[in-house]
Amino acid sequence: MRAADAGSATRRTVTEVSGGPMVGRLEGAGRGVVAYRGVPYAAPPVGADRFMPPRPHPGWSEPLRADGPVGTVPLQLPSPFAALMGDPVGVAQTEDCLTVNVWAPAEPGDGPHPVLVWLPGGSFLTGGADLPRYDGAELAAQEGLVVVLVNYRLGALGFLAPSWAEPAAVEGAGTELSFRVPPGTTHVTNAGLLDQIAALRWVAREIHAFGGDPERVTVVGQSAGGQSLAALLALPQVRPLFRRAVLHSAPLGMAPQTRQEAARIADDFLAALPTDPARLRTMSGEQMLLAQRYVLGRPRPRGDVRPPFQLVTDHEVVAADLPGALRGAPPPDGLDLLAGVTRHECALWYGNDPGLDGLTREEVAAEFAAVFGPRAEEALRHYTSGTEWRVGFEELKTDAFFTAPTEQFADLADAWGASVRLFRFDWRVPGRAASLRACHCVEIPFLLGRAEARHAPLFADADQEEMAALRVLVRRLWGAFVRTGVPEDGWRPYRRERPAVRVVGGERDGVLLGSLLEPGRPQLWA
Numbered sequence: 001m002r003a004a005d006a007g008s009a010t011r012r013t014v015t016e017v018s019g020g021p022m023v024g025r026l027e028g029a030g031r032g033v034v035a036y037r038g039v040p041y042a043a044p045p046v047g048a049d050r051f052m053p054p055r056p057h058p059g060w061s062e063p064l065r066a067d068g069p070v071g072t073v074p075l076q077l078p079s080p081f082a083a084l085m086g087d088p089v090g091v092a093q094t095e096d097c098l099t100v101n102v103w104a105p106a107e108p109g110d111g112p113h114p115v116l117v118w119l120p121g122g123s124f125l126t127g128g129a130d131l132p133r134y135d136g137a138e139l140a141a142q143e144g145l146v147v148v149l150v151n152y153r154l155g156a157l158g159f160l161a162p163s164w165a166e167p168a169a170v171e172g173a174g175t176e177l178s179f180r181v182p183p184g185t186t187h188v189t190n191a192g193l194l195d196q197i198a199a200l201r202w203v204a205r206e207i208h209a210f211g212g213d214p215e216r217v218t219v220v221g222q223s224a225g226g227q228s229l230a231a232l233l234a235l236p237q238v239r240p241l242f243r244r245a246v247l248h249s250a251p252l253g254m255a256p257q258t259r260q261e262a263a264r265i266a267d268d269f270l271a272a273l274p275t276d277p278a279r280l281r282t283m284s285g286e287q288m289l290l291a292q293r294y295v296l297g298r299p300r301p302r303g304d305v306r307p308p309f310q311l312v313t314d315h316e317v318v319a320a321d322l323p324g325a326l327r328g329a330p331p332p333d334g335l336d337l338l339a340g341v342t343r344h345e346c347a348l349w350y351g352n353d354p355g356l357d358g359l360t361r362e363e364v365a366a367e368f369a370a371v372f373g374p375r376a377e378e379a380l381r382h383y384t385s386g387t388e389w390r391v392g393f394e395e396l397k398t399d400a401f402f403t404a405p406t407e408q409f410a411d412l413a414d415a416w417g418a419s420v421r422l423f424r425f426d427w428r429v430p431g432r433a434a435s436l437r438a439c440h441c442v443e444i445p446f447l448l449g450r451a452e453a454r455h456a457p458l459f460a461d462a463d464q465e466e467m468a469a470l471r472v473l474v475r476r477l478w479g480a481f482v483r484t485g486v487p488e489d490g491w492r493p494y495r496r497e498r499p500a501v502r503v504v505g506g507e508r509d510g511v512l513l514g515s516l517l518e519p520g521r522p523q524l525w526a
Contacts, residue, residue: 012067013106017206019059025067026106028137035137036210037071037101037130039064041202042195044096045153050281051160051187053168053179054098054198070130072099075285076154077293079126081348084433085441086456087131095285097151098195100202101129103136104146104210112213114482117148117203117242118448119196121223121249121441123307125155125296133444133453142472143479146212147448150199156269156292157285158192159309161262165189167314170197174240175204186281189262189314193228197317200232200241218244218482222444224310226250230409231311231318234325239333244485246478247339249440252405256311256318265308269295302363303356303393305349323409332418336485338478339413340423341406341516343438343506346397351435356390364389364396371400372524379524399517402440404525407516411496420494421487424516426506427470431461438506446474446505470505477504 011026013034024036042054049055074097079087105113120127120134129149136147152158165187168179177197181188188194204214219242221229226247232238233245257265270277272294274287295308311318319325350356364384369376384392406422413420425443429436436442436458445453446467454467477487492500492512501513515522 014063015209017209019057019064020061021063022066023063024102028103028141032106033103033137033140034106034210035101035103036066037068038099039066039071039102040099042098042198045098045157045191045195046095048186048281050095050157051165051191052185053181053188053191053194071101072097072128072151073130074128074151074154075157075289076122076126076128077289077296079122081441082126084456084458085131085133086453086458091130093285095153095157097128097153098198099129099151100199101136101149102146102210103140104212105140105144108211109144112208112216113144113146113211114216115146115148115203115207115212115214115218116478116482117150117200117217117219119150119152119219119221119225119228121221121225122154123305124159124192124224124310125307127154127224131453133441133449133456135450135453136448138450139448139475139479142475143482145479145482146207146210148203148207150196152195152199153192155309156288156295158195159190159312160187160266160269161189161257161259161312161314162187162266162270163259163263165266167316168194169316170235170237173237175201177201177237189259189312190317193231193311193317196225196228197232197238200238204241215243216483217242218246220246220248221250222248223251223440224307227252227254227311227322230322231256231325233332233335234319234322234329235317236330239330239335243334244336244482245338246481247337247406247409248443249341249345249402250339250406250409251401252323252409253401254306254310256313256320256322258313258320262312265295268298302359303350303367303397323405323412326409326412326416329416332413332416335418336481337410337413337418337420338423338481338487339406339410339420340425340501340504341398341402342425342440342442343428344394344398344436345402345440346394347436347438348440350390350394350397351437351439356393359390359393361389364393367393367396371396375524382520382524399521399525403516404521407499407522407525410494410499414494414496419485421481421491422494422499422501422516423504424501424513425504426508427504428506429458429462433458433460443474443504446471447478470509473509474504
């Protein structure tokens with residue numbers, strides 16, 4: 001990389017990847033970070049490629065302007081949590097979204113920098129690399145990392161799986177992997193996951209142009225990105241692309257859809273299209289979103305927040321049992337794994353949901369019976385002792401979708417041969433948003449993000465000095481893991497016979513627990 005235009009109001013920087021030259025900009029405190037936004041890692045998935053595996057980008061001859069304040073926003077419907085999180089409004093969206101944002105230290109330092117690649121969440125429906133809470137400039141500067149944020153196809157564009165969709169096979173391995181589909185295929189399953197694989201391949205090939213070390217790549221997946229990463233961990237073709245992995249709040253208790261379930265949802269989607277379904281590859285993105293809105297608005301059981309478009313079991317890139325797929329995967333070859341949850345994950349969905357007002361004991365008991373069978377009454381008493389029914393319901397959902405399966409995943413990963421460490425993020429939202437407690441997504445602005453994200457309505461009553469101190473800690477811990485695989489001395493590896501979970505944030509910060517689950521619950525989930 002080299003700096004240019006030193007006298008301009010926003011100093012420019014130039015680098016070159018195999019696709020061609022690019023212009024970025026210097027930003028951050030003291031302009032010590034270079035930023036490139038909207039960098040293509042694959043060709044635009046439009047027209048005949050709308051539902052196909054990502055193809056290599058043909059490149060460009062003139063310098064690509066990647067020096068704007070915003071890169072690329074994938075086509076999507078509004079997030080139900082956009083206002084709470086302070087997401088920008090009125091930002092242009094596009095299907096030409098197979099891009100990354102890259103932040104890197106402006107100075108080369110003592111050698112190539114470790115790399116953190118973030119696969120964002122959003123229920124496979126919303127989100128993207130340009131949200132303020134994902135900005136990587138501060139993390140890159142504090143920890144000397146190259147930070148990469150990945151965009152991929154969302155919603156129906158990435159995960160619609162009609163009956164005629166075919167799985168894509170991943171051939172080769174590492175930087176030489178490729179996708180193969182049967183002749184005549186026009187639509188593949190899990191296109192959005194294939195995008196993520198293509199992005200990791202691009203990082204391994206090109207990150208040296210940003211001062212990054214392709215031998216020290218850590219992939220971090222949050223929420224939907226975490227579930228995606230769990231699928232990728234079991235693919236031997238993909239494993240050479242990264243050395244370490246971090247799962248934030250992966251909903252591992254939400255099994256991928258079966259092909260039959262996905263086909264039924266696709267039928268509903270196609271029936272809602274305002275034009276001939278035969279034009280699926282050529283109709284406008286707005287028409288696609290209208291049909292997606294219809295599917296999202298269908299009646300569903302109270303409290304059911306599972307996305308209709310998500311990973312689909314195709315037995316090529318997505319197994320029916322994501323944690324269980326590790327059992328048959330090749331040895332992890334020195335993989336360092338960090339995984340964890342927030343203490344009250346499902347409070348984001350249920351903490352302020354008026355649809356749960358008046359939830360009865362009978363309704364809650366039915367949920368417990370579905371999970372615990374003959375031990376349902378014992379579990380119900382444990383979860384609801386001294387609290388209201390809806391809180392017990394919320395905590396059950398947190399443990400069922402996130403906490404218990406993450407610990408089970410750690411057991412499997414330890415038996416698989418990975419070096420595993422677990423965390424539980426306990427810092428709680430104060431003030432007007434206190435009912436959300438340590439909810440899903442609350443940890444993100446302590447690792448990534450800029451000041452704008454830390455002043456979102458979710459954090460309106462938070463002590464900014466307290467947040468700043470915890471932010472330094474979280475970045476230091478995660479930075480150490482990216483560099484060495486060990487977040488800090490005293491944070492011992494998780495072993496099934498000797499479990500250890502580090503509390504991050506909150507009154508018990510630094511304490512090592514014996515389980516992600518609250519006392520008394522591990523026996524219920526055993």
